[in-house]
Amino acid sequence: MKFVFRGTVLALLTLAILAFAAYRSLPRLLPGIPYGPTPRPPTITALRGNLPVGWPGMEAYATYEGRKPKPAGSGFIFRLPSGGIVAAAAAHSFDLTGTLQSVRFGSQEDSSLQMSVFHGAPGERRTFSMDLTNDYVLFAVADGAREAAFVILEPDERGTPQPGERIVLYPGFGAVNGPRWGTILESDRKGAWAVMDEAFESGSMSGSPIVSLHTGRVVGMALAAGLKEGHTVIGMHPIGSLVEKGLEAVDFIPLSEYEEQ
Known part of the structure; x- marks a missing residue:
């Protein structure tokens, strides 16, 4: 009976630890991450610019x-x-x-x-x-x-990237492995998703800047990630929303x- 009790306690503790870990990882584990063929390169009317000098993440x-x-x-x-x-x-x-x-x-x-x-x-x-x-x-x-x-x-004045646009992710933990490249899959004012060129470990990347290869300006902040058919998919908070929140701040x-x- 004592062994059964101990086993039950250990099982409950294990479940609690797993549940907590899952909760902390929600932004990476949520279902419904979009995926599919990337759109054709869009026509971008914004002025072309250079990528930032240095490492912004x-x-x-x-x-x-x-x-x-x-x-x-x-x-x-x-x-x-x-x-x-x-x-x-x-x-x-x-x-x-x-x-x-x-x-x-x-x-x-x-x-x-x-x-x-x-x-x-x-x-x-x-x-x-x-x-x-x-x-x-x-x-x-x-x-x-x-x-x-x-x-x-500098924020991209469009507020969000365009589907099919090439982007660059600058992970916050440095340039050891270089920037990560990808293509915007879908985008609107509530979020944008990019299919990256390869699969990679996305831990600790939340908060990293995502920059447009065309304008050289920041288009979003990495928030969510998932793995789809050998590619990492990144969800981002559009820069236009962050700019609005920054301008409207009163507290x-x-x-x-x-x-x-």
């Missing part, structure tokens, strides 16, 4: 009350049409229940960007919705931050004072 680290910094996906910096500079990352990469103290972009403390204030209220973790525009956090970037030390992306709350509603 950065590792994100979160510091919670009483704890050491821990990895929190990826992020990037972009310029608003108003001239202001904000940092973007995925909401599902953070615990927003009230113990977050600060966030930094960059693995080295002496050459990283430190942030402690939200630029507008953060979004929420994406669960079962195909609307990718709710999963985001924007951070205020201090006026004293030296632009020369970081790659600051600039210190991270340590924010309480999730």
Whole structure:
């Protein structure tokens, strides 16, 4: 009887661990990720530009009350049409229940960007919705931050990429394996999906910038991923939505004072 009881407890603990892991991985495991033949190259009327010089994707680290910094996906910096500079990352990469103290972009403390204030209220973790525009956090970037030390992306004025357009993903964990290339499968104001040229491990990529090969400007933020027929498929939050949220922001709350509603 004792062995049966122990076995039951172990089984329940195992199920609880698996359930928690699945919950934390929802953005990568959700069904319904689109896939199919990529559209023909579109006619893009936007001006052609160059890809960014340097590596715009950065590792994100979160510091919670009483704890050491821990990895929190990826992020990037972009310029608003108003001239202001904000940092973007995925909401599902953070615990927003009230113990977050600060966030930094960059693995080295002496050459990283430190942030402690939200630029507008953060979004929420994406669960079962195909609307990718709710999963985001924007951070205020201090006026004293030296632009020369970081790659600051310019948003694509179209707001979202076009089906058939070639894009470049810059993973936040660095240029060790180079950028990832892909083609937009479908796109609208609530999200865009790209079929990448190859399959690769997408862990920690949430928050990475996706840039148009045509304009050289950022068109989205990576949020979700799946594997389809030997290709990684990436879902992104369109940059137009992030720009709107950045311009409409009215609350600039210190991270340590924010309480999730």
